[in-house]
Amino acid sequence: MKNKSDLNLFFRSFGIVVIVIFAAIAAGIGLFYYVFAIPAREGLSLASWPDVYTDNFSLQLEEEQGELKVKEFGIEDLDRYGLWLQVIDENGQEVFSHNKPENCPNSYTASELLAFGTNVYDNDNRVFAGNYEGAEKTYGYFIGFPYAVGKHMLYYNGEHVSRLSPVIRAGIACVSCAVFLFTLAYVFWLSRHLGKITKGIRDVSRRAYTPCSAGGVFGEVYAALSEMDTELRRSDQLRIDTERVRREWITNITHDVKTPLSPIKGYAELLAENQISESSEVQEYGKIILKNAVYTENLINDLKLTYQFEAGVIPLSLQEIHLVRYIRELVIDLINDPAFSKREIEFESAEDEVAVQIDSRLFRRAVGNLIINALTHNPPETKVFIRIERSGQGRVSILLRDNGTGMDEEEQAELFERYYRGTNTKEKPEGSGLGLAIAKQIVILHGGDITVKSKRNEGTEFRVSIPEGHSVK
Structure with a gap:
């Protein structure tokens, strides 16, 4: 029965740890989307969606008889997402625009074209650039997105990274195994301590607890169990002593009441049977009866006064x-x-x-x-x-x-x-x-x-x- 209980405790602890791990993973995914996602046509997309959308927007452009046109679906798409579009020719001159901001220039120099696609425009829009090759001309276009999309460029040695790829995969596998083994060991450790605590609580209730000294995370718990056991044992001893004193008192008070009743009864019987002829003896017996009656009355008054104090009346x-x-x-x-x-x-x-x-x-x-x-x-x-x-x-x-x-x-x-x-x-x-x-x-x-x-x-x-x-x- 004990082994089954320990096994159930182990599985419960393991389940709790697994739930915590999955909760951490879910929180990480949520944080990732919070940082790297923006609203898009699917509801939520990665922040790279504007760049992908800009590259694919070339499909919405067409050239007829040397004149650039934007398909109707492309215009509707721009309006749906609140985007603006500007198309320029090879000389940097604007040939088409839609929803373009008023302060956006109509022509660009070469240096402006290099910087335009990497900076935030007007503090509220991020501008992405794309190319469209027509039958006769090549066009460039800019699409402004109402997102504060950030971008950082990372440079690395591609040759070295390719060499490190197997090592990284092996490292990830080793780290995963280490995490699993650590989780398993932690669950064993946790279930062992929880089992000791559960047993300690059960032993305290049975008054069979053996105090143990332990440090670490559960040191205060074991100390609290020892203190609880001490207080319960002290309370039990107090209850036993109080009950002992109460029984002794009942025995004493019973004896004390019987003691004056015996002479009262004896002398009263003598007086009732008229066996006393001398008046001096009658007076003496009456004094004895009165003395013992007063003594009995005092005992009763003490009891009454005690319980009046207890009741607060x-x-x-x-x-x-x-x-x-x-x-x-x-x-x-x-x-x-x-x-x-x-x-x-x-x-x-x-x-x-x-x-x-x-x-x-x-x-x-x-x-x-x-x-x-x-x-x-x-x-x-x-x-x-x-x-x-x-x-x-x-x-x-x-x-x-x-x-x-x-x-x-x-x-x-x-x-x-x-x-x-x-x-x-x-x-x-x-x-x-x-x-x-x-x-x-x-x-x-x-x-x-x-x-x-x-x-x-x-x-x-x-x-x-x-x-x-x-x-x-």
Whole structure:
């Protein structure tokens, strides 16, 4: 099957080359006629037609009783082609004329006769000369043609040219053979490369392409194939990684939803069967049910918010906020939370106050997610440092730094991806895996940016940068 495909490709290439050659020949013939042809009675003739016509015009002349006459057909022929005629005798005196230009003389000297037939007459006509031998006299005649016909005389050694004729014929035969062999070799070369390119494209689609380095005319094509193969493989790997993370997230979120549902269901059954007699136990079980219900609600809200971001339908209610006081109050609320009351959080600001335009509810969730992430996924003794400062160019930055376990470059690259959970979440798997992705989307929605720097066992630093003092729409 491969040999048949290669053979078909060879014949197609050969056909293309032959077509190109014939097209070049046709173009050459067309150019030849464009340069060396003029309109004539047949429609198109070589530029030598006026000379031939002038020689044959003697057939239209006749002598009767010593007087020259032009046949009626000859006069009609002159009128049909817009030609003029002048006949002179042996003394250079005009004996007949037809359609002759007004500035054409009636007699000629010997020198004028020599030059007359080789020059353009009146810039619009080329004059050709002929002879007619009558019974009694010899006449000369001039025919003016409305063509700018050029003529060049070539002199050569006839003896040498006759000797070279066999050599020229042999040379033409050799050149023809060389052209044919070159064409055949070129077709083989072209079909071989086209076959490699076709196979390369097929292998790229099958993800079985082997990169090859080649220079010359097709070097860029092979380089493009290699680049395409690399991009496709990278895209495939990204798709595989995304699908893997998605499956892991589905597994995690399923587990996370089931985890709070189990105590909710268990304690609800106890309450429904009226097996609890003490009111203190009822209150304790109710708190457990409420806690897990809130946890489940948060998971669902994270999912909803994520897909609202993806669909671009998040309502943004901007208002002017004093950022320093806003972040300080957020930190105080976290410290008052029993889950983080014993954690060390330090807050400072390089500015007394900075006004920004933000959605208070959404932005609180973004910054809160970053702080809670630092507290949740680091050891209890980890210290979290928060600082507000102007970063220039009309922007303000919120710096969040911790001295916790840190992350490697691979974790940092995927940190803001949806569904991603870092290695630090194995011991504390709470959360949907969407917190940091949501935080980044909220910051971007406010016209800001968020970056992360981290080293393993040295801690992590987040920098949130947003515009200062005006809204972003």
